[in-house]
Amino acid sequence: MALDAGLAALLVRATARVSAVILAGNLLVAARRVGGAAERDALPATELRRLDVATFVAFIVSHTIHFVCVGLLTIATAGANIDARTGYAPVIAVGVLFYLACGAALRVKLRCSRVWAQPRNRRIEVWSLVAIWLAFFQAYITRPLQSWLFAALAIGLLYSMLVFLARARQRRITEETGSHRETAQRRATEACDQRPA
Numbered sequence: 600m601a602l603d604a605g606l607a608a609l610l611v612r613a614t615a616r617v618s619a620v621i622l623a624g625n626l627l628v629a630a631r632r633v634g635g636a637a638e639r640d641a642l643p644a645t646e647l648r649r650l651d652v653a654t655f656v657a658f659i660v661s662h663t664i665h666f667v668c669v670g671l672l673t674i675a676t677a678g679a680n681i682d683a684r685t686g687y688a689p690v691i692a693v694g695v696l697f698y699l700a701c702g703a704a705l706r707v708k709l710r711c712s713r714v715w716a717q718p719r720n721r722r723i724e725v726w727s728l729v730a731i732w733l734a735f736f737q738a739y740i741t742r743p744l745q746s747w748l749f750a751a752l753a754i755g756l757l758y759s760m761l762v763f764l765a766r767a768r769q770r771r772i773t774e775e776t777g778s779h780r781e782t783a784q785r786r787a788t789e790a791c792d793q794r795p796a
Contacts, residue, residue, distance in 0.1 A: 607672035608680075614665035619735050619752050621661050625654040626728065626759035629708075634766030635773075652708050659701050666694060697734070700727040718771075725767050732760050 632647040669690075672680050681690055704727035707720045739753040 602675040604675040610668040618662040621658040623759040626763040630763040630766040
């Protein structure tokens with residue numbers, strides 16, 4: 600049975616878009632974890648970390664399926680899809696860099712949240728996610744008029760990265776200042792809550 604190139608191309612496009620949606624979702628979950636949402640919400644920090652890891656692993660699995668579909672398309676087109684773009688070496692290099700960045704980010708995500716406070720771990724996770732995000736974002740931001748879906752994915756990816764970076768920056772500043780202001784505000788709020796009406 601011959602492999603249908605049209606079907607393989609459809610699978611490549613679909614899996615890339617699913618991966619983009621999962622990445623945007625993971626960035627929003629990571630933003631909650633990094634921003635200290637567990638301190639404000641009823642959701643414990645371990646639950647947020649577990650959700651962050653789970654969505655990131657789902658992203659890796661989804662994009663691995665995408666790479667398999669690219670391989671199927673390569674077989675169906677006798678390599679024409681790879682040759683028409685850049686050739687095999689850059690495609691393989693991108694795949695290797697993708698997994699290196701994912702491995703670095705996942706390694707930090709699997710550690711306890713207190714470890715994230717170390718500047719080295721913050722940089723590893725943030726810059727790894729930025730590199731992965733850029734690969735996706737450039738694919739959709741360059742073609743927003745081609746499809747409403749591309750525009751929506753570009754906006755979703757941009758929003759999720761901005762939220763993640765803002766929360767990461769906020770956490771860094773809070774930890775560098777020793778969170779003195781936050782502690783004082785929390786005590787003032789607790790004092791207000793304890794006053795008789």
